[in-house]
Amino acid sequence: MKNYLRLIGYVKAHLWILAIAAVFMIFSAVLQPISLGGFIPFIDKVMIGKDIVIPNQNAPGFLLDIISKINSVPRVRLLGVFIMFYIILFALRAVFIYCQQFLMREVSQRVVRDIRNLLYEKLLNLSMNFYAHSRTGTLVSRITYDTTIIQDAVSEGLTDLIWQSSQFIFSLGMVICIAVFFRVNIMFIFIALVVTPLIVVPLVQIGKRLRQISKKSQESMAGINNILYESIAGIRIIKAFCMEEYEKQKFRDQNNHFKNMIMKSNKRILAVSPLTELVTMISAMVILWLGGQQVILGAMTIGTLTVFSLSVLSLSRPINRLSRVHNVNQQALAAASRIFDMLDEEVAIKEKKGAKKLAPIEDEVIFSGVSFKYTNIEVLSDISFKAKAGSVIAFVGPSGAGKTTLISLIARFYDPDKGNVRIDGSDIRDVALQSLRNQIGIVTQETVLFNDTVSANIAYGNKNIDVNKVIESAKTANAHNFIMKMPNQYNTIIGERGFKLSGGEKQRLAIARAVFKNPPILIFDEATSQLDSESEKLVQEAIDRLMQDRTVFVIAHRLSTIKHADTIVVMENGKIIDMGKHDELIERAGLYKKLYTMQFESF
Helix, strand or coil: CHHHHHHHHCCHHHHHHHHHHHHHHHHHHHHHHHHHHCHHHHHHHHHCCCCCCCCCCCCCHHHHHHHHHHHHCCHHHHHHHHHHHHHHHHHHHHHHHHHHHHHHHHHHHHHHHHHHHHHHHHHHHCCHHHHHCCCHHHHHHHHHHHHHHHHHHHHHHHHHHHHHHHHHHHHHHHHHHHHHHCCCCHHHHHHHHHHHHHHHHHHHHHHHHHHHHHHHHHHHHHHHHHHHHHHHHCHHHHHHCCCHHHHHHHHHHHHHHHHHHHHHHHHHHHHHHHHHHHHHHHHHHHHHHHHHHHHHCCCCCHHHHHHHHHHHHHCHHHHHHHHHHHHHHHHHHHHHHHHHHHHCCCCCCCCCCCCECCCCCCCEEEEEEEEEEECCEEEEEEEEEEEECCCEEEEECCCCCCHHHHHHCCCCCCCCCEEEEEECCEEHHHECHHHHHCCEEEEECCCCCCCCEHHHHHCCCCCCCCHHHHHHHHHHCCCHHHHHCCCCHHHCECCHHHCCCCHHHHHHHHHHHHHHHCCCEEEEECCCCCCCHHHHHHHHHHHHHHCCCCEEEEECCCHHHHCCCCEEEEEECCEEEEEECHHHHHHHCCHHHHHHHHHHHHC
């Protein structure tokens, strides 16, 4: 119930639309019993030619007056009146139904839009440690598939909750009015009213099971999305290893599992309608059997029996639809719980209230006793060093030494468990995140580009693109020449993740992006490790130009590229085991010399 109320809470912002839709629902619901009530005079007076008699003289005066006027109208004329009455009635009902459905679709689309916006904003605000244990397909599934299920709960579920409840109340009112005014046998009323509990009990049990199945089906859809994203991202590896059939079978298995979950759900949903109709029809048949005897004996008119039976049958539709509402809501609650789990996810990297803006960096970056863990695995232990403004600090060491994690702390992608990172004397946890990250440029081993123009990728993060600055940045990054050979030059769309570019071209665009940003701090995370010799030379030239007059942190794949670094930090098992200039480290004949010698001998 808590999750359902929270879900419905998103409707509050659009309550005025819901209120107008509810008015149309009530109007259309009122017309249903009115249309049924008109059949009594139509059958008894127009078709049979018998005056309508209300046995209960305590009926409202307006009703007695209406019956008296109907009895005074000739049958042929009355037939025409009834035909016009029903045309107008059903035309009005059609207009009301259209308006209510359109308005409820508007509400549902607005609610889903709002929830998707919140989810996307949450995704962008969540810290890197969240993404370390989350799968892309699962996250996408929550924004696409799960929100669609919630849409059904609003557009269909909330609509029927109001509309069908109104229809049930008015139809039940018609049953009671006919029974009272026309003195229908009390047994008929008992039969009509006993239908509801007979139907509701099994429907509640079906709903409980549906919620469990729906959660599994949503998880199965997330699995499908995961396979899709992994396959598309890794299509070259799949083809290189001839794994097409394996991946096809994996997708077929997951897709079949999803189909089975959906069919389990459908099996229960589809049972609701025939179950409701069966019980209601049995009730109506019993009433017809007993009522037929009353008509034969002259204790009841054909019109009264017909309308009473139709009124009882009309109870089945709202009950049927309300049971579907229950099922839709159970499915929506399973989706809502997954969505709310994400919305409630704790943001690990938070900006302090009243955080000060970090002034332009002029002095130094200091790591003091920094330790860090991923879950329970210690990655960094007691890291301490200084980086003077304008200096180049290189980090070397075997894979898994903690180099990438260490430089990730500078931009506050993570916070240390112990110790602190200070820039110009300020703990970076005390400064505004935007003012910190605006002063840091990052070029990583895995280049991230967007499906946009070359200019937009270079000037990423800037709403107003200075074309001249973009071109100068590209020239500094050795990218201008290959850009000018592209079909639309700087206006060329480079494809998703820069798919149309080579590895070296991607890296040079990433460097051009860093040049355009012009930050005082630069971070290079093995930026040339995956390039061929020619591309590496061009990229390294661009890096050398970019490094001038900046504080640079670089993780080097080829140690020959960092020989002139001001400080080389040697790491192993999350600890600093040595530190100094290239010549000093070679003389000490430690791990650095071993790594350098191994690389030198391999060339």
